[in-house]
Amino acid sequence: MLQSPYTRYQRLFVYHLDLPTIPNLDDPDLIGVWIEDNTAVLFFHRNKDALVAELCRQYACTLIYQADLDYEEWEVGHEIGSFTAGSFRVAPIWEKSDADIILDPSVVFGSGFHPTTRCCLELVDKYVRAPELAINSMLDLGCGTGLLSIAAAKHGVKRITAIDNNPLACRVAETNCRYNKVQKKISVEEQDLRNRPPRTAGVDLVVANLYRGLLEELFSRPDFWQANLYILSGFLKSMEPPLLAALPADKLRFLERTRKDQWCIWVVAPRESVFLQG
Incomplete structure (x- = not known):
């Protein structure tokens, strides 16, 4: 999720580890962590190769894959902005808008x-x-x-x-x-x-x-x-x-x-x- 100092998503740095649980990461660049099928997927705003290498060493886990991509690539190639569906106007949290629904898409x-x-x-x-x-x-x-x-x-x-x-x-x-x-x-x-x-x-x-x-x-x-x-x-x-x-x-x-x-x-x-x- 968005937290200070970030106000929107631009780049995603993604690391997939064969780690069933993840320790609490107190990192200002962390967006969030998925835990799924006994693996962890970590999302950051910035490159964290050194941090992930240390996690792999400390917890004896392996980096399955990593990716560096624009946020729009994650969101099926769309630039994230306001849209209308039915009677609703929906806008991302970083847009100054009078939308019916505001959303942090994360x-x-x-x-x-x-x-x-x-x-x-x-x-x-x-x-x-x-x-x-x-x-x-x-x-x-x-x-x-x-x-x-x-x-x-x-x-x-x-x-x-x-x-x-x-x-x-x-x-x-x-x-x-x-x-x-x-x-x-x-x-x-x-x-x-x-x-x-x-x-x-x-x-x-x-x-x-x-x-x-x-x-x-x-x-x-x-x-x-x-x-x-x-x-x-x-x-x-x-x-x-x-x-x-x-x-x-x-x-x-x-x-x-x-x-x-x-x-x-x-x-x-x-x-x-x-x-x-x-």
Whole structure:
């Protein structure tokens, strides 16, 4: 995340280590650390070859790879700036803007520049604002920056749980909730959905922008389908067949099925959903 003296991201220096845990690094150039699959990925504003070499020596670990890139390269080649999706104007924290949502995108997913996040944001905006649905609760699975949860909270959703397995994403999401003054409506939780599936019973809306393998696992669980409405994304057109096969098709109804740049977005509801009655 951004911390003094930095006010925006320019260069990223990335180091991937085969280290399952990382000590607390008190370094003013540190952006954040991912811990994933028993490895650590460190992100800095400046070159830290000497520091990483010392970590490798001290903890007997190996540098798997390193990279030096522009921040825009990390963000799928886009210059990070304000954009509009649905009724929302979203701006990065370093822009002086009267945007509806301000965001520190950091180095986690969900900044709004990837097609799946952008489309999910537009659909959250659409369905949460629909007066006939009266959506009051939401699960945001793979929350990343917290953008989708913040958007829902801005539109009046009262109870939101935002879940990610990346500790850095959870910290970034909590910070962004505070920036947007919606922290009282959103509970951010670090949780590995592979080991602890989400509880969807009694939830109005579930947004799951996840990778295909995890979606397939969740789709095969009957208890995943206890919410009233689902916005699902994170997979390409070529990945649809196994996901469609994993759906309990006789119990679900497709409300929307769209694509953007080969990425798929589904909106489905259980046939017993209160949103489909009457």
